[in-house]
Amino acid sequence: MLMTPLYALRRALLAGFRVEPVLHKSENCIGGERAAVQGTGGGPVRRKSELLQKSNPIYEKVPVLLHNGKPILESTNIVYYIDETFASPPLLPACSYGRSRARFWADFIDKKVFDGGAAIWRSKGDELELAKNEFIDILKKLEGALGDKDYLGGDKFGFLDIVLIGSSSWFPTYERIGGFKIEDECPKIGAWIKRCKGRESVAKTLPEPHKVCELVECSERCMELNE
Amino acid sequence: MATSAGVQLLGSWCSAFSNRVQLALKLKSVEYEFVEEVFYVNKSERLLNANPVYQKIPVLIHDEKPLCESLVIIEYIDEVWNGNGPSILPSDPYERAIARFWAGYMDNKTRLLSNIAKGKRFFGGEDVGYLDFALGCFLGWVKATEIIGGVKLLDESRTPGLAGWAERFRSHDVAKDIIPEAPKLLELIGYVQEAQ
Numbered sequence: 415m416l417m418t419p420l421y422a423l424r425r426a427l428l429a430g431f432r433v434e435p436v437l438h439k440s441e442n443c444i445g446g447e448r449a450a451v452q453g454t455g456g457g458p459v460r461r462k463s464e465l466l467q468k469s470n471p472i473y474e475k476v477p478v479l480l481h482n483g484k485p486i487l488e489s490t491n492i493v494y495y496i497d498e499t500f501a502s503p504p505l506l507p508a509c510s511y512g513r514s515r516a517r518f519w520a521d522f523i524d525k526k527v528f529d530g531g532a533a534i535w536r537s538k539g540d541e542l543e544l545a546k547n548e549f550i551d552i553l554k555k556l557e558g559a560l561g562d563k564d565y566l567g568g569d570k571f572g573f574l575d576i577v578l579i580g581s582s583s584w585f586p587t588y589e590r591i592g593g594f595k596i597e598d599e600c601p602k603i604g605a606w607i608k609r610c611k612g613r614e615s616v617a618k619t620l621p622e623p624h625k626v627c628e629l630v631e632c633s634e635r636c637m638e639l640n641e
Numbered sequence: 642m643a644t645s646a647g648v649q650l651l652g653s654w655c656s657a658f659s660n661r662v663q664l665a666l667k668l669k670s671v672e673y674e675f676v677e678e679v680f681y682v683n684k685s686e687r688l689l690n691a692n693p694v695y696q697k698i699p700v701l702i703h704d705e706k707p708l709c710e711s712l713v714i715i716e717y718i719d720e721v722w723n724g725n726g727p728s729i730l731p732s733d734p735y736e737r738a739i740a741r742f743w744a745g746y747m748d749n750k751t752r753l754l755s756n757i758a759k760g761k762r763f764f765g766g767e768d769v770g771y772l773d774f775a776l777g778c779f780l781g782w783v784k785a786t787e788i789i790g791g792v793k794l795l796d797e798s799r800t801p802g803l804a805g806w807a808e809r810f811r812s813h814d815v816a817k818d819i820i821p822e823a824p825k826l827l828e829l830i831g832y833v834q835e836a837q
């Protein structure tokens with residue numbers, strides 16, 4: 415039986431803890447561009463459900479997209495899968511070179527942004543200063559990719575914007591701990607964040623930055639207790 | 642269908658990541674100019690201009706447009722030369738997601754994946770594909786490491802599936818002349834140590 419995208423997505427469960435940035439990359443794609451998806455809701459970070467462990471036995475991490483019982487792992491892979499399975503509207507550019515540039519920057523964001531930011535809140539003293547400068551350098555490279563465009567993909571909100579915007583809820587935490595402001599260091603990225611957050615699909619999906627701060631503070635207290 | 646005119650690869654015979662792209666180009670019968678970058682001595686201005694973000698090989702230049710990151714380049718080759726020879730990635734979106742996941746895993750982890758090769762000639766099935774390229778590019782260095790360390794990493798008695806796959810991949814037409822021989826790599830390491 416041929417399933418329409420909406421019918422297929424009603425059968426897709428998205429399991430995850432709501433503050434995780436990579437989760438919202440997938441939710442942005444599904445919620446903003448396709449259809450509402452039922453979230454199962456996760457527990458606290460440290461308790462991993464049996465469903466999660468069974469769906470992602472390799473990394474035991476969210477997000478996991480379950481489509482007709484088959485798990486798809488890693489948030490960028492999930493976005494590619496959604497784009498290839500439900501062809502309209504397309505998320506990636508039509509031309510092969512444009513698609514390659516999009517994949518390149520998605521890979522860069524996946525490798526650099528979250529770990530670069532995490533290095534800030536996990537560091538102290540000289541290491542913190544180094545982590546802050548490295549994170550700003552990462553954002554400056556992305557600013558180069560953005561150029562004078564409104565969005566990373568061009569005139570319209572698209573794939574790369576989805577890939578990066580999920581991490582933005584964590585940026586105020588990095589700014590507070592690192593003692594810097596993204597709008598001062600990378601003004602184009604600052605403007606791009608505001609532009610994306612002005613979209614209803616993004617605003618409804620992303621967590622409040624203060625919830626991320628609370629999560630980081632909780633993790634810091636846990637780390638202190640374990641030392 | 643794309644022509645092979647104006648295709649250049651900035652790479653190195655000893656780089657597993659460069660070898661990946663060479664494997665893909667060979668499978669698709671794409672003629673190209675190979676530009677050897679002696680990246681372990683110094684990085685050329687050509688490389689720095691082509692890949693300002695990472696300053697690394699491989700870089701594929703097609704019609705003067707640069708493409709970076711080996712797995713991204715392989716997908717580009719598969720799309721642009723899709724009429725040439727077999728597909729590198731599976732056509733089914735779920736199978737593509739699985740292949741991309743494991744290729745990313747291979748790049749992140751050092752653990753070998755004997756279970757995936759079990760029962761099949763190659764990761765791609767009956768013939769080589771995306772995952773074979775992603776992992777097979779390291780076989781020269783695996784052999785060199787075995788010689789230096791005096792240890793068998795691909796042991797027929799412990800991981801027969803993976804050892805069998807490695808032998809089949811090394812013998813495949815597409816891999817010949819691309820996967821470097823261990824003695825040459827050992828000589829290179831000796832050279833690198835002298836230069837430092």
